[in-house]
Amino acid sequence: MKVFTTPLIRDADAYTIRHLPISSTDLMEKAATACAHWICSRFPATVPVCVFCGTGNNGGDGLAVTRLLRARGYTAQAWLVTSADRLSPDCAINRERLEQAGEGPVMIRSATEFPLLPAGALVVDALLGTGLTRPLSGLMRDIVLRINDLHNPVISVDIPSGMYADQPPAKDGITVRATHTLSFMFYKLAFLLPASAPAAGKVTVLPIGLHPDYIAETPTPYQTIDARLIRRFYKKRAAFSHKGTYGHALLAAGSFGKMGAALLSARACLCSGAGLLSCRIPRCGYIPLQTALPEAMCLCDEEETHLVPGERDDTPYQSIGIGPGIGQHPDTVRALEQLLQGAGSPVVLDADALNILARHPELWKHVPAGSLLTPHPKEFERLFGPDADDFARLEKMRKACAEHSVYIILKGHHSCTCTPEGNFFFNTSGNAGMATAGSGDTLTGILTGLLAQRYTPLETALLGTYIHGRAGDHAAAALSPESMLASDIIDHLGAAFLEIAGTDMQH
Numbered sequence: 001m002k003v004f005t006t007p008l009i010r011d012a013d014a015y016t017i018r019h020l021p022i023s024s025t026d027l028m029e030k031a032a033t034a035c036a037h038w039i040c041s042r043f044p045a046t047v048p049v050c051v052f053c054g055t056g057n058n059g060g061d062g063l064a065v066t067r068l069l070r071a072r073g074y075t076a077q078a079w080l081v082t083s084a085d086r087l088s089p090d091c092a093i094n095r096e097r098l099e100q101a102g103e104g105p106v107m108i109r110s111a112t113e114f115p116l117l118p119a120g121a122l123v124v125d126a127l128l129g130t131g132l133t134r135p136l137s138g139l140m141r142d143i144v145l146r147i148n149d150l151h152n153p154v155i156s157v158d159i160p161s162g163m164y165a166d167q168p169p170a171k172d173g174i175t176v177r178a179t180h181t182l183s184f185m186f187y188k189l190a191f192l193l194p195a196s197a198p199a200a201g202k203v204t205v206l207p208i209g210l211h212p213d214y215i216a217e218t219p220t221p222y223q224t225i226d227a228r229l230i231r232r233f234y235k236k237r238a239a240f241s242h243k244g245t246y247g248h249a250l251l252a253a254g255s256f257g258k259m260g261a262a263l264l265s266a267r268a269c270l271c272s273g274a275g276l277l278s279c280r281i282p283r284c285g286y287i288p289l290q291t292a293l294p295e296a297m298c299l300c301d302e303e304e305t306h307l308v309p310g311e312r313d314d315t316p317y318q319s320i321g322i323g324p325g326i327g328q329h330p331d332t333v334r335a336l337e338q339l340l341q342g343a344g345s346p347v348v349l350d351a352d353a354l355n356i357l358a359r360h361p362e363l364w365k366h367v368p369a370g371s372l373l374t375p376h377p378k379e380f381e382r383l384f385g386p387d388a389d390d391f392a393r394l395e396k397m398r399k400a401c402a403e404h405s406v407y408i409i410l411k412g413h414h415s416c417t418c419t420p421e422g423n424f425f426f427n428t429s430g431n432a433g434m435a436t437a438g439s440g441d442t443l444t445g446i447l448t449g450l451l452a453q454r455y456t457p458l459e460t461a462l463l464g465t466y467i468h469g470r471a472g473d474h475a476a477a478a479l480s481p482e483s484m485l486a487s488d489i490i491d492h493l494g495a496a497f498l499e500i501a502g503t504d505m506q507h
């Protein structure tokens with residue numbers, strides 16, 4: 001799903017009004033109807049609803065929601081927070097409609113007028129939307145602080161009031177902390193970035209009928225990854241295929257005390273469909289790997305505890321994954337260099353392979369174009385230095401991917417893949433149960449397995465992060481986020497693949 005910046009959302013609005021028989025007031029009505037419908041489907045009419053409105057179009061949405069909820073039998077009250085009486089035209093129309101339908105909004109002109117809310121009330125935040133131009137101050141700030149002091153559920157309309165959609169939060173800036181945000185038509189970039197996203201709570205995107213031509217034809221570097229995108233390139237296995245069809249993967253992983261990382265990535269690689277897997281491991285890993293994963297072949301290094309440079313290996317691997325648990329021994333630095341020099345096609349680099357690269361930037365010249373790098377934020381910082389904020393980091397990713405012709409998957413709640421062309425894809429699957437040892441190793445295995453099957457590096461990154469997250473979601477549903485382990489993510493890869501393949505695969 002495309003992610004548009006605020007100016008483009010405004011354009012989409014204007015385009016829709018120009019090309020469809022719909023006015024801006026009707027568009028607001030559609031948006032408010034979608035919100036009211038969502039609230040009605042989740043909260044019974046016995047729950048009182050308190051709607052806090054501003055004087056712009058976000059406030060107009062709130063006033064319309066109040067009227068629509070009342071029409072459906074809810075006790076809904078609107079408050080209009082304003083130190084002046086200037087309302088946007090559509091906000092003014094909706095104030096009038098609310099008055100005509102019975103009771104208009106109660107004015108709040110000072111923080112002392114903040115009401116005592118009925119017990120168990122649902123709070124709707126329609127103070128400010130994407131029209132935010134400056135950090136909250138004065139009355140607006142006081143009201144948001146009061147809302148944040150409440151223990152009630154808070155639904156933000158379009159975006160939590162005070163949050164910038166396309167720029168980092170202001171220093172000392174405050175924003176409504178929502179339980180849930182109902183975003184019109186698109187995700188906002190802020191909902192996908194760690195500094196701002198937590199305040200949005202759970203985000204639901206509500207369609208409001210913006211023109212499909214505008215959406216299809218307008219380019220944006222930002223997209224979210226969802227099942228629809230994945231199904232465009234997911235390849236079902238052909239009946240008359242054999243293991244060679246699905247590629248031979250090589251994983252260079254593990255060191256003394258960290259053979260688990262090798263095992264996790266190896267199993268994840270095979271469970272993602274690679275035809276054959278060879279594992280380059282230190283000697284200490286031979287028995288554990290052969291015992292725990294008989295399907296994998298072992299290429300043992302001379303050294304007992306860590307990877308060392310070895311004989312030339314001319315096997316034409318379709319993919320090579322390097323890094324989980326390898327440590328940073330000087331011999332291993334040379335082993336990495338040898339592997340990179342020998343790789344004729346994109347590789348997957350993770351964990352200590354990235355840490356080595358950070359300490360030995362001279363190795364960059366050996367990283368094949370199209371390779372996938374999977375840093376978590378700390379590894380990213382080691383590679384490219386610290387950043388002032390999430391947006392500065394996106395820019396740095398863009399530059400690094402272009403300079404080195406690689407794909408970077410910056411891991412996190414919404415792992416973000418950046419391409420050499422400067423496009424960003426945010427993953428939407430996964431959950432906090434995946435914040436557990438070895439989750440990243442399983443991702444490396446999955447990516448190496450998909451690359452072996454001749455998915456392009458971009459397809460590998462998108463399918464890999466999505467399926468990793470979906471497997472994590474299935475694991476969390478079965479076991480709880482607390483109890484699931486990285487191996488449970490691997491055990492639920494099957495459910496995630498079945499979901500993508502669709503029902504015909506399940507018979």
Ligand SMILES: NC(=O)C1=CN([C@@H]2O[C@H](COP(=O)(O)OP(=O)(O)OC[C@H]3O[C@@H](n4cnc5c(N)ncnc54)[C@H](O)[C@@H]3O)[C@@H](O)[C@H]2O)[C@@H](O)CC1
Binds near residue numbers: 012054057132159
């Ligand atoms: N295509 C869409 O997404 C649609 C959007 N609509 C709504 O329209 C909203 C945008 O409306 P507006 O552009 O009127 O913007 P807002 O409703 O965010 O309000 C902007 C007003 O608030 C003032 N303001 C900005 N920062 C402030 C601050 N820190 N403290 C106090 N006042 C401040 C501005 O000067 C301006 O007068 C969206 O968020 C959404 O709720 C819907 O009504 C219809 C369709």
Ligand SMILES: Nc1ncnc2c1ncn2[C@@H]1O[C@H](COP(=O)(O)OP(=O)(O)O)[C@@H](O)[C@H]1O
Binds near residue numbers: 413429433442
């Ligand atoms: N809160 C979270 N929500 C969704 N995914 C998460 C969360 N925490 C971690 N993950 C995922 O788990 C993986 C963790 O990777 P990493 O930090 O390298 O772990 P490890 O080094 O233990 O293998 C990443 O793919 C990340 O996206």
Ligand SMILES: [K+]
Binds near residue numbers: 058126129157
């Ligand atoms: K809002």
